[in-house]
Each structure stands twice: as structure tokens, then as C-alpha cells.
Amino acid sequence: MTHLGYLVAGWGIALFVLGMYGYRIVRRGRLLAASVPEDQQRWLTSSGDDGSG
């Protein structure tokens, strides 16, 4: 296979960054969810907004 180094670098960097980003979001979500009371957590059924989405 030609250009193997470029292929590994390109796919490697992209998948690594996406993985790390996803991991950070999930971890931050866990931390936040632990400190927000249950009745205020739901994103689509909260008061004070048009939960139309």
C-alpha cells in the first residue's frame, strides 16, 4: 500500500481526536448530571422554554 504513513496519520489523528472529544463530553455530562437534581435534567420537558425541538 502506498502512502501508508499519511493514511495512518490522517485516519489516526481524526479518529483519536473524535474519540477524545466524545470521551470528554460524556465525562463532563456525568459530572454535571451528578450535581443537577433529577427534575431539572430532562432536555425536552423542562419548564421555561419551548421544548418544540
Place this chain on the structure above:
Amino acid sequence: MADRNTSTSSSGSRLLGVTTLVGLVGLLLFAFVLTEPDVRLHPTTGEEFGQFDAVRLLYLHVPMAVLTYVAFLTCAVASATYLVKRGPWWDVTAHASAEVGTVFCGLVLVTGSIWGRPVWNTWWEWGDVRLMTTLVLFLLFTGYLALRRTAADPQRQARRAAIVALVAVLDIPLINRSVEWWENRTLHQQSTLAELKIEDLTLFTLMLGFVVFGMVFAWLMLHRFRVGWLEQALARYEVETAIAERHAEIETLDLDAAVGETGGGT
């Protein structure tokens, strides 16, 4: 689900996540094993030319580039809607799509550069319109995210961020046009998909790339949106508890003061 309230995942997002991972494995299989490298024969000299195996980077680069634009467009629409309707839902959507879009945009620049080195023989091409537009776009939204990280009143910050996002997206055509005139050559038009000999399997792999990275995008958006939502809920909750604590404090203080007064009097 028992652990529903300890994370941003739900049964739906978990299903999406698993499907995405399976899709990624499938995409890697198609991109690296099942498809052929791009090798063409010159019509007169019969020499081999083309992108060879570097073409396998495009199955990642092209879908991400398109999704970057989808993300920034989503951000602009959500921002405009926020300015009109003022719901927190739109604000959180705008912020989430800008952040995910910036991550994608950065990766598009990096993977494009890595692809350009063997194919165009350069890491960076100043004259390329799409390249330069994408770079300026990346910088614009870096500024947007910097604005969102300031410690300001959330409402004020949300409104200003919405304006910044709208101006940024409206600026895109002007940037594009000016770069196009600035350097009247674009490598993208010479050697992108239009010139590739796209066979059924290549096309299928590219489409699969769109689907899989679309799912990655959706999964990230879903979780990022929920994080943003929880951040707002936490801020609200903290204000409420602080107020409640003050009330409680004042009540006990009054009591103490009253007791102190009567104590001093006797």
C-alpha cells in the same frame, strides 16, 4: 433505565453509539481493504498516475468537510431563531453545533493537509479557494467559542454569540469570493472527485463515509447538546439554592438577633 440520570446517555443515544462504532469498523474495512487504490493510465504515454492509496483519506475528509458546513449552517439557523424566539433550546443548539463543527473543521484542515502532501506535493496551498475559506471559517468559529467561554451574564453572552455566528456565516460568501479573485487557481477543481474514476464500490464507500460520519456527528451533537442543557440547568439550580440558603440564613439570623436582644434587655 436505572442509570438514566447519571449521564447524558439514553437508550436511543446508546443504540446510536453502538451502531456508529459498528459502522466505523465497516467503513474502515471498505476504505482500506475492499476498495482499490486510484490508479489511472495516461491515454497517450500509458504511464500510471492518480492518487494511489492516498485516495483512501478522502472517505474521511470529504464527509467531514460537508458535515462542517452542515454544523455551521445549523449554528447560524439556531442563532437566528434564538434572536427571534429566545428559547434556551436554540441557544444550546447553536453552541453545540458550533463546537462540534469547529472540531470537524479542524480535522478537515489537518486531514486535507495530510492528503495534499502526497497528491498535490504540498502541505498547504495558499491559492486554493476552499482551503483558505475553510481556514478563515475555522478561525471565525474559534473566536465564537472564545466568546462563549467568557464569564459573562449568560443571556447577554448568548445574544452576542448569536450575532457573531450570524455575521460569520454571512461573511462566508465574501471570503469565498475574495479568495477566488485573489488567486485565480484552485487545485480542488483539478483533482477532486470529479476527476476520480468513481466506480460502484468507491462511490458506495464514499456514501458509507457520509452515513457513518453523519452518525458520529449526530452522536456528538446529542451529547454536547445535553451537556449544554445540564450546564444551564446547573446554573439555574445553583442560583435557586443560593437564594434559598440566603433566606434560611436570614431567618436564623433574625432569630438569633431577637434572642440576643431579649437576652441583653434582661
Place this chain on the structure above:
Amino acid sequence: MREMFSDARLVATKDLRIEARSRVLVNQVAPFALLVLVLFGFALDADQRTLRTFAPGLFWVTVLLAALLAVARSASVEHSDDAHSGLRLSGMSPSSIFLGKAAAVFVQLMVLEVLLTLGIVVLYGSEIDDPVLMSLTAVAAAVAVATMGTLYAALASGLGARETLLPILLLPVLAPVLIGATRAFDDALGAAAVDGWAWLGLLAVFGLVATVLGALAHGAMIED
């Protein structure tokens, strides 16, 4: 409409009067701009032919850097002593306040551009081939920079990090102005063979869009 423009003139006169008393442009911004021209000279090894070739680009980079100072100053005038509350309570429309402040910045930028033109003629040895194209370009680009700058300085103020936030927000937006104005100057100064008038058209479009957008956005922003 008429009221809007007379209000705008009032605000512009106020800002220019503050400038005339405090002399920040004369004492700080203009010397800074000349300093940047000299630094470019050092950086490019003071080779006059190189400097003449790149004079249009250096000119406009200098204008952008100096404009950052000018618009930040324009916004901070309102920010000190809570003057913007007074301005808001005056009953003027946000659009006319915006137009007034942008006009004041525009006037300052024009003064700066005249100074810098002298600077590149004297220091870099530039020769002006087409004064009409050059002055029209200077005006159109100054409109674009002044309106966008005023809008972004207002956006960045009151967020707690405006000194560092303003450049990263404003400079990418102004990328088309830098390209367009440099190319038009390339033509006007005979530094490169390009069609400067087409670039002037692009600058005019940008200036117009920026003015309308800024006036509208300022209204949406000032509500808070």
C-alpha cells in the same frame, strides 16, 4: 429616517469632540501605526524594492492593527462611567447610535490612512499611479473596517475579556477587506498588474453589507 441621521451626527460629533480633547488618536494610535511601518522595514531588511512591492499589504495590515486600537477606544468611551446607559436613555435608536460611533471611527481611520500614505511614500518609496482609485479604496475600506470594528468592539465589551477577544473576533471577519484593499492598492500604486476597480466593487459591497448588518445587529444587542 432623517431623525436617525441627525442623531447619528450628534453621536459622531460627541465622539470626535472626546477625541479632540483626549488626543488618543494623535498621541497613541498614529505613532503606533508609524511604528508598525518601521518594524516592517526592519523585518524585511529595509530593502526598498521589496518594501515597495509589499507596501499595499503592509499598509492595510497596519490599518487593521491600528483600527483595533481605535474601535476598542471608541467602545471604552461608552463603557467608562456607565456612559452607554445614558446614551440608551437618551431615546436615540440603537441604529443611529451605531452609525454615529462608526462615523467617528471612520473619520479617525481616514486621518490615519492619510498619515500612512505619507509614511509609505516617504519610507518605502511608493509612487501613486492612480490617486482616484486609491482614495476611493481608502474610503470604501475605511467604511468596512469602521462599521465592522464598531459592531465587534460593542459585542466584545462587557464580557470580561474584551482586549484579547476583539482581535480574534474581528480580524477573520475583515479578511476579505484586507485582500480587497491590498489588491486595489496593488493597482493604484503600480505594485502588481491587477484590476483594482473590480476589487473596489467588492469592498463597496462589503462596506454596504457591514453598515446595514451592524445597524441591525446593534439593535438586537443593545436590548440587554
